[in-house]
Amino acid sequence: MSLTTCTIHVTQRQDRMLYLSSDLADALKLAKTRNVTLMLGSKSVALGLKLLKKSGNHLYLPHSLSNQLRLPRLGTSMIVSHDGKELRLGPMIGILTSVNRSSEAPFGSRTEFIRSFMRVNSDKAFYFGFSPSDVNWSQETVTATIPKSEGGWVRKVIPLPDVIYNRLPSRSAEKLASMSAFKQRFVKRGIPLFNWSFFDKWDVYNLLEGTNAFTHVPESKINPSSAQIKEMLEKHKFIYLKPTAGSLGIGIYRLTYNPKRGYYARFRRSDKNVLLRFSRFDSLMSHLNRQVRSLNGYVAQQGIRLIEIDSCPIDFRFHMTKNNANEWVVAAIGAKKAGKGSVTTHVRTGGQLMTPEQVLKQIFGSRADTVLTSAKESAIKLAEDIERNYRHTLGELGFDIGIDMNERIWMFEANSKPGRSIFKHPALKEQGRASLQYIYDYCLYLSRFRARRDT
Ligand SMILES: Nc1ncnc2c1ncn2[C@@H]1O[C@H](COP(=O)(O)OP(=O)(O)O)[C@@H](O)[C@H]1O
Ligand SMILES: [Mg+2]
Numbered sequence: 228m229s230l231t232t233c234t235i236h237v238t239q240r241q242d243r244m245l246y247l248s249s250d251l252a253d254a255l256k257l258a259k260t261r262n263v264t265l266m267l268g269s270k271s272v273a274l275g276l277k278l279l280k281k282s283g284n285h286l287y288l289p290h291s292l293s294n295q296l297r298l299p300r301l302g303t304s305m306i307v308s309h310d311g312k313e314l315r316l317g318p319m320i321g322i323l324t325s326v327n328r329s330s331e332a333p334f335g336s337r338t339e340f341i342r343s344f345m346r347v348n349s350d351k352a353f354y355f356g357f358s359p360s361d362v363n364w365s366q367e368t369v370t371a372t373i374p375k376s377e378g379g380w381v382r383k384v385i386p387l388p389d390v391i392y393n394r395l396p397s398r399s400a401e402k403l404a405s406m407s408a409f410k411q412r413f414v415k416r417g418i419p420l421f422n423w424s425f426f427d428k429w430d431v432y433n434l435l436e437g438t439n440a441f442t443h444v445p446e447s448k449i450n451p452s453s454a455q456i457k458e459m460l461e462k463h464k465f466i467y468l469k470p471t472a473g474s475l476g477i478g479i480y481r482l483t484y485n486p487k488r489g490y491y492a493r494f495r496r497s498d499k500n501v502l503l504r505f506s507r508f509d510s511l512m513s514h515l516n517r518q519v520r521s522l523n524g525y526v527a528q529q530g531i532r533l534i535e536i537d538s539c540p541i542d543f544r545f546h547m548t549k550n551n552a553n554e555w556v557v558a559a560i561g562a563k564k565a566g567k568g569s570v571t572t573h574v575r576t577g578g579q580l581m582t583p584e585q586v587l588k589q590i591f592g593s594r595a596d597t598v599l600t601s602a603k604e605s606a607i608k609l610a611e612d613i614e615r616n617y618r619h620t621l622g623e624l625g626f627d628i629g630i631d632m633n634e635r636i637w638m639f640e641a642n643s644k645p646g647r648s649i650f651k652h653p654a655l656k657e658q659g660r661a662s663l664q665y666i667y668d669y670c671l672y673l674s675r676f677r678a679r680r681d682t
Pocket of ligand 1: 474
């Protein structure tokens with residue numbers, strides 16, 4: 228396998244000949260080849276091959292064949308040759324998401340993030356966004372939303388991609404059987420799709436149960452009964468009740484038991500933090516049952532005494548990605564300090580973004596580096612163990628990680644479509660860019676557009 232980059236030109240010639248500059252033919256080890264199959268995503272054309280005495284990596288394709296290939300644009304891309312017979316242009320990286328056809332922001336609130344992803348090595352890959360309704364299976368094409376170099380977007384019919392980064396935004400839509408079947412069709416065609424769907428909190432618990440990394444997961448119960456809640460409160464003194472399919476801290480309760488004073492429930496209601504006290508467990512439960520109707524779909528989780536600054540608990544977002552060698556890396560870490568009286572550390576409830584170095588120095592002094600290193604190692608183990616038990620391809624994870632005063636590392640939640648709010652912190656902007664570069668590199672790995680050491 229040989230891999231390089233090239234400039235693609237389209238000519239007005241009528242023949243079925245591909246012209247390569249001699250430099251490019253040498254780089255691809257094709258100097259003696261007469262016939263090739265040129266591929267782009269799901270499309271391919273058979274061509275004769277001729278060399279041009281010209282320096283630099285150039286490829287000239289007759290107009291009619293570039294139409295047949297549905298080439299999205301001219302300019303540069305990677306090119307890879309296999310066995311001296313097949314040439315692939317690409318990679319074509321499709322971002323699966325919801326698309327708003329008429330808008331300047333075709334991917335809604337995700338547009339800016341997707342646009343910055345598409346800027347990573349934009350001269351080496353074909354990026355586009357698409358939604359399920361954009362795919363034409365019988366033609367093996369997709370009506371893609373493609374960034375224009377001068378800004379704005381254009382819609383074009385192009386081949387199915389080499390790899391798909393799933394950023395579908397709706398939990399409920401993604402749960403539909405039809406959506407599973409849709410995604411499965413790509414996988415059946417050998418098109419890798421990573422980050423299959425949203426995780427429920429309980430899914431992650433099940434994926435980790437029995438693995439080495441399970442020591443980092445607080446004790447949890449799904450659909451907890453009153454008796455289980457009581458028992459957990461007696462054992463741990465405080466617990467979290469969280470909707471298994473929830474996010475953004477919505478619907479979360481923090482329950483505390485104090486043998487002398489009774490039970491406390493802390494939660495958020497209409498943009499305010501509420502704290503209620505109950506002298507009897509039964510009154511706590513009847514209050515909860517009135518508020519949430521049923522604890523079905525809730526997870527009760529052992530409360531972890533997080534490190535604190537100014538009496539506000541702090542937790543961390545570990546943004547994990549795969550790299551070009553298919554290994555997990557910690558791409559970025561943000562620290563989040565809870566707003567006063569808030570049950571969670573989300574920015575929307577008054578939480579404040581900080582860097583992990585700032586926080587850990589203040590709390591652990593000279594041990595800060597050791598604690599951070601150990602947290603990174605734990606996060607990598609957690610990602611590896613989740614992936615090992617997961618049926619689908621994973622390329623990115625967002626862990627909500629807590630650290631307690633005994634330096635123990637705990638994971639509350641794994642997000643498979645992690646948000647990017649930590650990258651708003653000025654000190655984390657560079658890590659934000661790095662995280663996108665890693666995802667690009669992982670796309671190269673999945674689509675086999677990388678120089679492998681083993682070939
Ligand atoms: N078991 C726990 N112990 C201590 N704090 C917790 C626990 N579970 C959640 N939290 C706090 O609440 C936040 C939100 O919980 P999380 O499980 O991430 O739910 P969500 O999906 O709403 O983000 C966490 O980031 C953490 O600050
Ligand atoms: Mg969370």
